Amino acid sequence: MAQVFGAAVKRREDPRLITGRGRYTEDVQLPGMLYAAILRSPHAHARLVQVDTAAAAAAPGVVAVFTGRDLAGKMGTIPTAWLPPDSDIKATAHPALAVDKVRYVGDGVAMVVAENRYAARDALDLIRVEYEVLPAVTEQEAALQPGAPLVHDDAPGNVAFRWRAGNATDEVFTQAEVVVRQRFRQQRLIPNPMEPRAAVADYNASTGELTLWLTSQNPHIHRLLLAGILGLPEHKLRVVAVDVGGGFGAKIACYPDEALVGFAAMQLGRPVKWSEDRREHFLATTHGRDMVLDVELAGRRDGTITAIRVRNTANLGAYLSTAAPGVPTILFGLIVPGPYQIPYAAVEVTGVFTHTTPTDAYRGAGRPEATYLLERMVDLFARTIGQDPVAVRRKNLIPADAFPYHTAMGLQYDSGNYQQALDKALAMAGYADFREEQARLRQQGRYLGVGVTTYVEICGLGPSQVAGAVGFQGGLWESATVRVHPTGKVTVFTGTSPHGQGEETTFAQIVAAKFGIPVEDIEIVHGDTHRIAMGWGTYGSRTTPVGGSALAVAADRVVEKARAIAAHMLEAAAEDIEFAEGQFTVKGAPGRKASFQEVALQAYLAWNLPAGMEPALEGSAFYDPVNFVYPFGTHVCIVEVLPDTGEVKLLRYIAVDDPGPVINPMIAEGQVHGGVVQGIGQALWEGAQYDDQGQLVTGTFMDYALPKAHFFPNLETAFTETPSPHNPLGVKGIGETGTIAATPTVVNAVLDALAPFGVREIDMPLTPERVWRAIQSGRDSA
Amino acid sequence: MIPKAFAYERAHSVAEAVDLLQQAGGAAKLLAGGHSLLPLMKLRLSAPAKLIDISRLDELRGVSVVGERLFVGALTTHHQVATHPLVCQHLPVLAEAAAQIGDPQVRNRGTVGGNLAHADAASDLPAVALALEAQLHVQSPAGDEVFAAEDFFLGPLVTALPEYGVLRAVSFALPPSGARSCYSKFPHPASGYAVVGVAAVVAVGARGTVEFARVAVTGAADVPYRARAVEAVLLGQPPQPEVLRAAAGHAADDGAIAGDAFASEAYRRHLCAVMTERALRRACGLADAAAGA
């Protein structure tokens, strides 16, 4: 059999998903099902004087209307699940429906439940709400000003928390040869997975059991949190997330809406469905990024970087979403020194409440923001000392022989060969030739630029001890059960919850390689708390390094037991049994053999097993990783800027990523493509904007520019494969490298193109107008 | 995104559609491709009590040349216009503009009549209609009427279409032989509509000077406009780069240019000039200006 680990096996889930046969939450239809709709605040900040639901409740088809007051004492508030240590975090209450005040446009005010979705929607217009509109503040630095409108009375100054870490002192900077300072704005992004959020709840009053179908990246976390909110014993709550159409972090959080759907089903004794529409998605699903970053980099004239420090003022929105406090702190701060040998680093974070949609993890979560500022600073530093930015990177990259490497932020990087990835990417790009071409074209009035990013990121967080130490209110291990059936077919149960990434294929490849059986013989089961013992879900590129490793350990346990049975069958010592390509053979006696399937059958018949051995063939693992893993790589982008309009033309994009051993190059490449276009989306097009009243002015696809396929050239991708010693597969993670690396690569390329105009900084997204204005002011000052 | 409840009725003739509109007394709307109307209804920005579906009226479909004008039936889709041999032969600028509307789904559903009747300030076709001195042929209770494009577009989503009127067709003047044209569009990265779109038709005479020039701009102002100031500079001049640039510099003169969150008024004015220059250069057979020149 051809090597299956590392093969470009086609995604097994795709025929189902692209022919409309997936089973998404919206596809769940139950007899007697009701439909919910949620009335959302049109004001960013207002006192609820009165909510009159009488007319809505009397409308045809309406079964019930709930307001915040109706929930009092019956349903808990929405918690946050990340409490960074050594911070004074204030976990202000987040009621599922507003009680006294609304705090952002989109905040839930009432829920209507009706016989069909049309009646539910129409009834929203019949609810009469009297708002006393109050001044709102949407920008984090404005929210910190004395006298700014308060989001929560119990969070003075709108400060949710302050957090700091690192070893860089003032002295390091006062004594430095060169100090570069810059402020960056990480604009707010709106995730927009293809499938919006949805929930279906079905309560069985006779067993007291509630089943909740959810658009979830982590059903077990949702079960844990929702059991608390709904006051249900955990074993009476089943959370199911079968096919989920993308999440990008936005389906990690525990939202009020899904909890309300469960609550309504329990109250009304009938199944209830709710689906967010796209407009609600823009308003009520968590946003990403939104940080103001003040950065200082210290270095020497020879190009050595000696220190970096950052003040991060992070906009958390109106409430603390589930993982939100961890994003601008742990996930951002720890990786600030990046792939460079920087002896001193420090981070200071202020988490700020504003009258906006809560922010939380968005693909990359903290690491794109950190990588952006670092890579931008390296280019500015290179410019300041008059060196080529690639030369400066090369000088500071951690050498391949320095691993494991201890960083100034206290991390231990596992493995790497950063220079190899850099060399490969530069060769693909033809960097040296490009510089000549660039100089030549500039003579003709054409402005081309190149951006190069060398990055490292953290993923596969764990062990769980570390989860505790960084304040994550959960574990970071993963479960896997590999159940071999009597015929040798296999069902795999994973606690991760893939939602588009392709693990139904790659996980089957891991097991197929272990057992020497076809991928078709293996079924991957995920996303159901009643079928899977426990798990922590899919986010932070943890699925393969942690969940895949759990799977490898469980599969190895199966092989060990099968080997013992085979030895018994073949009347040989277990040490003399070899297992390859699905056959157990006796060393030196190739004729004596038993297939994996034959051994499986014997395991179940149990007529003649080794003395004391239990029947059946199944392996389980609760795998806690020994440490994080650190994918890395180099991305290069070449752009042309049209000075007359400020348009940026993407000419080439090259991504060389090292995720450790690549299980499936086609799927890995797909992950890179998706990440890169989202990362470029942030650089050039995407950005949420609020007006003075706190209205989201980019609230539809007419105004919020999600990238489209025709915006891009062909992406050129390649991999290097440096195994991690931190897990049995050596794998690192590939889901977020694109959003982490692409944004600074493109922005640096544009600024490189604009170097003749002396342009140093343009706020993202780099819209044509902003680029054009930067050129104009460069021309004026020239 | 669920619209308010509405009644639906299919019209079997234009006359019936006019009758149905009149019976509904202003509470009904015509439904053609639905690609502008339904999104508004889903956002509940429009809530007609009744939709009168004209989408199967074959009498409103098709392209023909009659005398010095090319007629396009109101229900002809953008895709049909973009690929129709008569359009490509006589009015390539119309085909070029239609081909840049939205995406294939939109071009297969959206209709020329719907596009013009809806009169979004950033629609592509109004620029072409103005540049080609289009006439809009309308049937209403008052009978048949013809509106010049320049009198038709009154404001964002506001037209001179009479109450209970059905747009039957639009006819475009064929430019003099030898004329060349271009539709140059700066699309909004989110909506794909024109931030600025410029339609230019230019004919150079035997003496080597511009004898015929029609330029119109959409997207930049709250209503599309004919850029007469540009035309005035061009006429009688040789189509040389400096002339085209000087003319394009007047592209914003005839419109009330407006800014929004994506493009400020100043930038839009600038884009008017740049996109007009691009359109004129291509219409005059010059290569794109060297960037930055």
Ligand SMILES: Cc1cc2nc3c(=O)[nH]c(=O)nc-3n(C[C@H](O)[C@H](O)[C@H](O)COP(=O)(O)OP(=O)(O)OC[C@H]3O[C@@H](n4cnc5c(N)ncnc54)[C@H](O)[C@@H]3O)c2cc1C
């Ligand atoms: C995703 C998307 C992208 C788009 N991008 C672009 C773009 O880039 N450029 C662009 O120009 N347009 C764009 N459009 C709009 C598209 O061109 C529409 O199809 C067109 O504007 C309306 O045509 P319709 O047939 O769909 O009209 P409908 O939506 O059916 O009707 C629109 C309005 O016109 C009225 N109406 C329709 N037909 C008649 C008639 N014969 N007589 C009188 N009144 C009538 C209707 O009552 C309604 O008020 C886009 C639309 C979508 C959905």
